[in-house]
Amino acid sequence: MTGRIMTGNEAVARGALRAGVKVATGYPGTPSTGCIAHLLTLDLPKRHVEWSTNEKVAFEIASGAAWAGHRALCTMKMSGVNVAYDALISIAYSGTNGGLVIYVADDPGVSAGMPEQDSRGFALMSYLPMLEPATPAEAYELVQRAFDVSEVTGAPVFLRTTTAIALGHAEVDAESPRAPAEIEPILEKDITRYTKAGSKICKDQHQASIDRLVRSGEYVQSMGLNRLTLASSEGGTGIVCVGAVNAYLPEALERVSMDAISLLEVRTTVPFPWDETQRLLEHCEQILVLEELEAHAERAVSVAAQQSGFSGAIIGKMNGPLSPIGEVGVTEILAGLNAAGLVLPQGSSESVSQSNAEGVAILPAKRPITVCAGCPHRGTYLAVDAAIQRAGFTKDDVMVTGDIGCTILGMNPPFDLLWNEVSMGSSISLAQGYVHAGVRTPVIATMGDSTFFHGGIPGLVNAIQHQVPMTLVVMDNGWTCMTGMQVNPGTHDGFQGGGRRVDLEAVIRGLGPDHMHVVDPFDLEATTDAVHLGLQSDGVTVVLAQRECAIQSSRRKVRVGTTTIDAEACILCKRCLNVTGCPALQIRESESGSPSMHIDFSQCTGCGLCASFCPTGAITHTVASKESS
Amino acid sequence: MKTCDMVLVGVGGQGIVTLGDLLARAACAADVPIAFVPTKGMAQRGGFVKVEVRLGRAGGGARIQEGRADVIVGMERSEVLKGVRFLRPGAHAVLYDHVWEPTGVMLGVDAYPARDRVLAELSDRAGRVVVLDPERRPRLGGQPAAANIFTLGALSGCAPVREALDPRMIESVVVQRWPKATETNLAAFHAGLQMGREAPDHGFSQFARKAPS
Ligand code: SF4
Numbered sequence: 001m002t003g004r005i006m007t008g009n010e011a012v013a014r015g016a017l018r019a020g021v022k023v024a025t026g027y028p029g030t031p032s033t034g035c036i037a038h039l040l041t042l043d044l045p046k047r048h049v050e051w052s053t054n055e056k057v058a059f060e061i062a063s064g065a066a067w068a069g070h071r072a073l074c075t076m077k078m079s080g081v082n083v084a085y086d087a088l089i090s091i092a093y094s095g096t097n098g099g100l101v102i103y104v105a106d107d108p109g110v111s112a113g114m115p116e117q118d119s120r121g122f123a124l125m126s127y128l129p130m131l132e133p134a135t136p137a138e139a140y141e142l143v144q145r146a147f148d149v150s151e152v153t154g155a156p157v158f159l160r161t162t163t164a165i166a167l168g169h170a171e172v173d174a175e176s177p178r179a180p181a182e183i184e185p186i187l188e189k190d191i192t193r194y195t196k197a198g199s200k201i202c203k204d205q206h207q208a209s210i211d212r213l214v215r216s217g218e219y220v221q222s223m224g225l226n227r228l229t230l231a232s233s234e235g236g237t238g239i240v241c242v243g244a245v246n247a248y249l250p251e252a253l254e255r256v257s258m259d260a261i262s263l264l265e266v267r268t269t270v271p272f273p274w275d276e277t278q279r280l281l282e283h284c285e286q287i288l289v290l291e292e293l294e295a296h297a298e299r300a301v302s303v304a305a306q307q308s309g310f311s312g313a314i315i316g317k318m319n320g321p322l323s324p325i326g327e328v329g330v331t332e333i334l335a336g337l338n339a340a341g342l343v344l345p346q347g348s349s350e351s352v353s354q355s356n357a358e359g360v361a362i363l364p365a366k367r368p369i370t371v372c373a374g375c376p377h378r379g380t381y382l383a384v385d386a387a388i389q390r391a392g393f394t395k396d397d398v399m400v401t402g403d404i405g406c407t408i409l410g411m412n413p414p415f416d417l418l419w420n421e422v423s424m425g426s427s428i429s430l431a432q433g434y435v436h437a438g439v440r441t442p443v444i445a446t447m448g449d450s451t452f453f454h455g456g457i458p459g460l461v462n463a464i465q466h467q468v469p470m471t472l473v474v475m476d477n478g479w480t481c482m483t484g485m486q487v488n489p490g491t492h493d494g495f496q497g498g499g500r501r502v503d504l505e506a507v508i509r510g511l512g513p514d515h516m517h518v519v520d521p522f523d524l525e526a527t528t529d530a531v532h533l534g535l536q537s538d539g540v541t542v543v544l545a546q547r548e549c550a551i552q553s554s555r556r557k558v559r560v561g562t563t564t565i566d567a568e569a570c571i572l573c574k575r576c577l578n579v580t581g582c583p584a585l586q587i588r589e590s591e592s593g594s595p596s597m598h599i600d601f602s603q604c605t606g607c608g609l610c611a612s613f614c615p616t617g618a619i620t621h622t623v624a625s626k627e628s629s
Numbered sequence: 630m631k632t633c634d635m636v637l638v639g640v641g642g643q644g645i646v647t648l649g650d651l652l653a654r655a656a657c658a659a660d661v662p663i664a665f666v667p668t669k670g671m672a673q674r675g676g677f678v679k680v681e682v683r684l685g686r687a688g689g690g691a692r693i694q695e696g697r698a699d700v701i702v703g704m705e706r707s708e709v710l711k712g713v714r715f716l717r718p719g720a721h722a723v724l725y726d727h728v729w730e731p732t733g734v735m736l737g738v739d740a741y742p743a744r745d746r747v748l749a750e751l752s753d754r755a756g757r758v759v760v761l762d763p764e765r766r767p768r769l770g771g772q773p774a775a776a777n778i779f780t781l782g783a784l785s786g787c788a789p790v791r792e793a794l795d796p797r798m799i800e801s802v803v804v805q806r807w808p809k810a811t812e813t814n815l816a817a818f819h820a821g822l823q824m825g826r827e828a829p830d831h832g833f834s835q836f837a838r839k840a841p842s
């Protein structure tokens with residue numbers, strides 16, 4: 001074999017390099033993170049790759065480069081398209097010069113949280129072509145075709161994968177990168193194209209974007225991206241199989257007996273392959289549509305059927321049996337084939353397999369995810385809880401809004417502190433709504449550093465402007481962690497790769513909150529005092545809790561301190577574990593043979609939090625003599 | 630070409646995603662088509678991890694249908710239950726019988742499934758069960774060898790895997806990957822391989838702690 005094993009994300013990165021991409025931007029988000037993350041591991045002279053502040057910024061940067069005539073790529077998870085879309089639809093109406101590709105990874109089946117949305121809806125709304133590969137190898141090919149479509153038609157083009165493709169590993173024959181085109185940047189002054197100044201301009205652009213989609217349809221057809229295979233005899237079932245599902249259809253078809261199956265493999269729901277669909281409808285008696293998430297292709301087939309007077313059944317999601325929820329694999333395909341009347345072979349093992357698939361009789365232990373050993377957020381959650389109690393409330397009385405990222409883990413035991421999670425930066429604006437609704441108890445918002453830069457600043461500006469009495473706790477650990485520790489604007493200078501760190505504290509002070517406290521979350525007293533002061537104060541209080549992510553500092557061998565347990569002194573009251581839930585605390589047999597609390601030193605960072613809760617003083621903590629920040 | 634579908638489950642931090650990667654490299658070197666996909670929680674350790682690995686199917690998707698896996702591997706006693714629904718009738722199950730208690734269990738608020746019930750569940754639903762005692766890992770220099778390589782050995786010894794991919798290919802990628810730990814990794818791989826091969830074709834085999842000599 002000549003190929004290499006790589007993920008779909010890496011295949012997109014390599015395909016883009018092969019296509020001569022000049023600028024690549026993105027914001028981390030599972031399952032799309034691996035694309036920019038891979039590019040950042042490479043030495044890429046004459047190209048620019050970055051993690052941007054948010055998806056909208058990332059998209060606008062890529063668009064500027066593409067308007068100037070270069071090929072540009074912008075990556076995000078499906079939720080990121082919600083953020084980028086304000087700019088995206090505007091640029092869709094203007095069109096592009098250089099190839100502009102938006103790589104989005106959807107998450108059917110929800111492996112990573114957030115709404116199970118189908119990005120194809122965005123492509124429909126903005127008349128943008130969207131290519132939908134089924135495997136990493138196809139992703140490598142189709143990202144290159146996406147640049148071609150974009151340049152030939154002038155439309156920005158989406159490339160859409162789903163989790164199993166983006167994170168899936170398979171063999172890809174990737175050729176060596178091509179250098180970006182050696183061109184002078186285009187500086188074109190044309191307000192009819194690059195602004196939205198007035199009704200005529202906007203209506204003309206609307207028409208132009210529709211025309212571009214028509215041209216894209218012709219071009220996609222000329223490339224043969226949507227493959228139609230008609231059965232030799234007329235009649236029978238026609239299957240319309242979309243994107244990711246194409247990787248599983250052959251496996252399902254191996255297991256049924258069938259004759260007269262015709263197949264349309266769809267790799268672009270937008271632009272929809274109308275001609276191929278008409279030919280399929282003319283040839284077949286009934287149609288089965290197999291697609292993940294929403295019934296976009298099925299609706300298009302229904303429209304085509306109505307136009308052509310097709311009267312056979314269209315089987316899919318709109319009238320059952322398939323569901324818009326979750327992934328579509330072999331099980332779901334077989335359910336569809338079954339509804340289409342195809343028979344399973346005699347003596348098939350389907351039914352026996354079914355009994356195992358229905359699940360086991362005993363339940364596995366619950367395993368709620370919590371923050372890592374030594375995570376600074378643990379100190380912040382404990383301090384917020386302590387401050388709530390000191391103010392005379394319980395955590396069931398006080399609204400603490402949550403946000404996206406590791407900080408949301410405060411919703412889980414033992415903290416059980418956060419009430420909600422909406423989108424990047426929402427916690428602070430949601431909190432204001434609760435205050436205006438007349439909630440009698442104090443209102444607290446929590447947020448991470450990357451999230452604050454991404455979408456938190458407008459909400460804080462609003463709170464300060466409108467003098468909303470509330471406390472915002474910003475948990476600044478210096479990295480974008482939930483997605484695997486990416487650099488963000490506040491990360492140390494040494495990791496900025498030629499860029500410069502933005503001082504988060506100075507940013508917040510510059511906005512002018514009424515009160516501001518900067519604390520170390522491992523100093524429980526000081527952090528509790530700061531939050532408690534916020535709960536007592538008028539106006540907006542910001543508590544900035546600063547301490548680097550435990551995983552990142554451990555990688556650099558930076559220790560907070562040393563914590564040890566004297567097994568003899570431990571009475572196994574479990575208070576340390578109960579309060580902190582630290583994964584480094586484990587009950588094991590001591591040398592004496594009786595169980596006691598132990599510390600797993602491969603995980604413990606010596607943060608010392610557990611020591612403050614031991615009633616017998618069995619846990620001792622010494623702060624590291626010289627800490628690096 | 631033989632196909633083999635495997636589902637590996639366990640807890641983040643046990644090196645399960647690495648096993649998918651090693652199998653992929655070995656398959657690639659042996660000219661066997663492979664697809665694999667990890668499913669894991671967030672960056673934190675200690676959450677559920679699943680890796681689906683498919684050998685011998687060119688161009689197919691990486692997801693394995695429930696009730697159709699040829700082999701499941703669990704690296705934690707409770708988590709292995711999450712792999713059971715993937716077993717096809719007669720499939721192999723390998724359990725590295727490690728217990729990683731969640732905090733709720735240590736605190737006595739959550740239940741942890743009893744060992745005999747977990748093993749009964751595996752015996753009822755798999756055609757062949759291989760249970761590995763963590764204490765059976767070879768020790769070199771006083772330290773037990775890597776649990777995931779030991780388990781990989783046992784997996785490689787199961788007929789559906791070794792018929793689709795030569796265990797020697799797997800062994801050589803393990804050696805290439807950690808040139809400095811060749812000796813302990815080979816010991817772990819071979820110990821596991823032997824147990825994976827030795828277990829009878831059907832039924833339940835337990836490779837329990839050695840009697841003290
Ligand atoms: S000092 Fe205590 S709380 Fe902190 S990481 Fe170590 S065991 Fe966990």
Ligand code: SF4
Nearest residue numbers: 570571573574576614
């Ligand atoms: S709090 Fe102290 S006495 Fe109680 S279990 Fe922990 S170490 Fe032992």
